[in-house]
Amino acid sequence: MPRVLAFRHVPFEGLGRIEPVLRARGYDIDYADLYLPAPPLPDISRYHALIFMGGPMSVNDGLPYLRREEQYIRDAIGRGTPLLGVCLGAQLIAHALGAAVRRNTVSEIGWFEIEFTQAARRDPLFQALTAPEPVFHWHGETFDLPPGAELLASSQRCPNQAFRVGDDIYGLQFHLEVTPPMIADWCRQDENCADVRELDHQIDPERYAARLAKLADTVFGNWCENVLRRTVR
Numbered sequence: 001m002p003r004v005l006a007f008r009h010v011p012f013e014g015l016g017r018i019e020p021v022l023r024a025r026g027y028d029i030d031y032a033d034l035y036l037p038a039p040p041l042p043d044i045s046r047y048h049a050l051i052f053m054g055g056p057m058s059v060n061d062g063l064p065y066l067r068r069e070e071q072y073i074r075d076a077i078g079r080g081t082p083l084l085g086v087c088l089g090a091q092l093i094a095h096a097l098g099a100a101v102r103r104n105t106v107s108e109i110g111w112f113e114i115e116f117t118q119a120a121r122r123d124p125l126f127q128a129l130t131a132p133e134p135v136f137h138w139h140g141e142t143f144d145l146p147p148g149a150e151l152l153a154s155s156q157r158c159p160n161q162a163f164r165v166g167d168d169i170y171g172l173q174f175h176l177e178v179t180p181p182m183i184a185d186w187c188r189q190d191e192n193c194a195d196v197r198e199l200d201h202q203i204d205p206e207r208y209a210a211r212l213a214k215l216a217d218t219v220f221g222n223w224c225e226n227v228l229r230r231t232v233r
Contacts, residue, residue, distance in 0.1 A: 005049075013055055097149075104158050108139055109203070176219055
């Protein structure tokens, strides 16, 4: 049975819609919460894939547990272990591969369209998607593309929205995994209150939720199948 390890950075940013997609395909899921005091350190060799979730902190904050996660990323790449990063997780993967992470020109919080590149049309995860899609965002930073990466998606406010390195390393700046209750909860969290105060409109958690659910099933389902093809014999 395939096993996935998901790295969380705050309690309220979990796998969301990724979890039922994994469960439906028979994956076992464990969590690593290295931000907690004296957490157990995982043995990544026991897992077929690693997922790095989002969080309100910055890759550039110098937090020891983020540096440890970057070492796990490099070790996993050396082992050929598939990786998926979401928001902060994508920035961690990019940074671990030598790319800069910096403030974006504007914060991107709420529903905004992304457009898929020509490379996405050849990509196992995104090949079925050609038209612009409204997805959920919550970030004030962005990443440069790491060496050898292919750009898969962009938005008007943030050009680097998704990338792939090799066959198995993916970073998504946007949040396909969120549900309406997750979005509503994020808006109430103390860590996010400064972001919420800066908004010139109230976020509607339901606005594109039905479409986002279909996109999540497609993209994360394709990711699961890609992992199975490459790692499980």
